[in-house]
Amino acid sequence: MSYTIADRQLIKKLNTNSILKVVLEKGTISRADIAKILNLTPATVSSNINNLIQDGIVHEVGIGTSSGGRKPVMIELNENGKLFIGVDIHKDGVEAAIVNLAGKILARSERQFSDHGNKFEDDVVTCIDDVRELLPDLKLDGIGIGMHGIVDTNQNISVYAPAMSRRNIALKDYIEKKESLPVFIDNDANAMAIGESWFGQAKGVRNYIFLNVGRGIGSGIVINGELFHGNRYAAGEIGHIRVVESGMRCVCGKYGCLDTVATEYSIIKTIINSIHTGVSSSITELSKGDLSTIDLNMLKEAAQLGDKCVLEALDKMGRYIGVAVSYAINMMNPGMIVFGGSMSVLGEYIIESIRSTAINLSLEECADGVFIVISSLRDNAGVVGAASLGMQNLFKE
Ligand SMILES: [Zn+2]
Structure with missing residues (x-):
């Protein structure tokens, strides 16, 4: 097989990215161990590492232990190198x-x-x-x-x-x-x-979907390690999947979209409506009666207190997201769904209902082995x- 210059440049970029990710994950590692993990030749790893050292991205940090033969020089990430x-x-x-x-x-x-x-x-x-x-x-x-x-x-x-x-x-x-x-x-x-x-739950995962749930809801789709943008850069608009028949009008002009029932705004609106209809909630006290001050921290405090009104609203939100996620699972058969964005600070109260709904509604073969997890980057994502x-x-x- 012969490679063009463009092929070689792409392979080099992919190799260097992979090597850097291994160094990032392992902290300190030898060239030989990188070669073993990535199934690359020692010469390929050495040439890439030399470039990374020259660029100030990694550095050598001393001698490691040997399992026979010469003791290896260890490589470490130069955190502030870029x-x-x-x-x-x-x-x-x-x-x-x-x-x-x-x-x-x-x-x-x-x-x-x-x-x-x-x-x-x-x-x-x-x-x-x-x-x-x-x-x-x-x-x-x-x-x-x-x-x-x-x-x-x-x-x-x-x-x-x-x-x-x-x-x-x-x-x-x-x-x-x-x-x-x-x-x-x-x-x-x-x-x-x-x-x-690079830094969260999807390290080493080839096919996954990141859900950004916050003031709106969208998703990033990764297939074979690369972002999938779609024909007109509009892939991943999971927020505009209809999950409510005869639902509310969405910002997109359609009705019943996930975006109308599963965002920061919609959850706060749901809780305010419940309180107005006479449902008792610790939110009334936490907000000192001013419901316009409700924010995610307040919802978290209420959830930690076991507030039924808030927990039920979060559970319902999770079920709506789960419906949309089941479509994504059937279409893509991903290895992971990552729940992130600003709403992920309440992730532990939502993830179970996303998980159970998505698994129940999708084809067993498509959902088999899928991890549905909360982003470890939380609101820094x-x-x-x-x-x-x-x-x-x-x-x-
Ligand atoms: Zn919409």
Whole structure:
């Protein structure tokens, strides 16, 4: 078999990414053990490791123990060898964080949109500037952006941002000009899915779906280790699967979508409605009677107190998500479903009903062996995932 230059470059990128992920997972490891784990030749591993050392991404940290023969030189990740800003742009605001190669957050900033997001690009730039000012001496390697809505990753434009009703924004070009750093952009759930494979539950999983459940609900689909964007970059819109017959009108204009019953807003609305109809809940006391102050932390506190009203609402939400997940399982036969996004802070109260509903409704053969888990990145998934868009592009050339 003969390889073209493009083939060789792709293989090299995949090998380097795989090697880096093994170093990240094992902490300290020898070249020989990396070769064994990845089934690569010692020469391939050595040449890739030498490049990673040159780039300051890993370093040698001394001599390990030998199982016979020469003692191996151990390799370790140089955590701050490359630094990226991860930017998560959601429906009503933006978060930015400086993230290192180990997925650790060194600084972060947050900003609500002014002017209903009509000029959200300026808020994004201000948020990035704020986080850069916190650690002004750091050398940064790039910016990754997870943007809600539909993102064309070929032309690098935000095709449609439903929360602001904005279309075709050349976000990458705009931010690159303002910040003088390379910018990588994708949909927010896609970015989170990539982050989960670098730093979370999906390490080593080839086929999985990341559910981003927060102010809206979307998903990132990974097939054979690569993101699946779809024909027009609109794959993964799980929030717009109909789960309620004759349901409420959704932001998309259709009725009964998952998005109308399984987001931060909808759960708070459900609980307020229950309280208004006379259901007793510790939320009344926790909010000191002002139900407009309900937030996820308050819901968590109530859930920990065993509040029936809140627990039932979360259970019901989980069942709706489970219905949509069962469709995804039947279509894709994934190895894992990761539940993430801001609602994952309440994950332990939702995951069981997602799991049981999804398994019950899907074909046994399709659901066999699927892990349905809560993201270990929790509410950092947005910024860490966005930063990992930069990391996976480290070896593009
Ligand atoms: Zn919809």
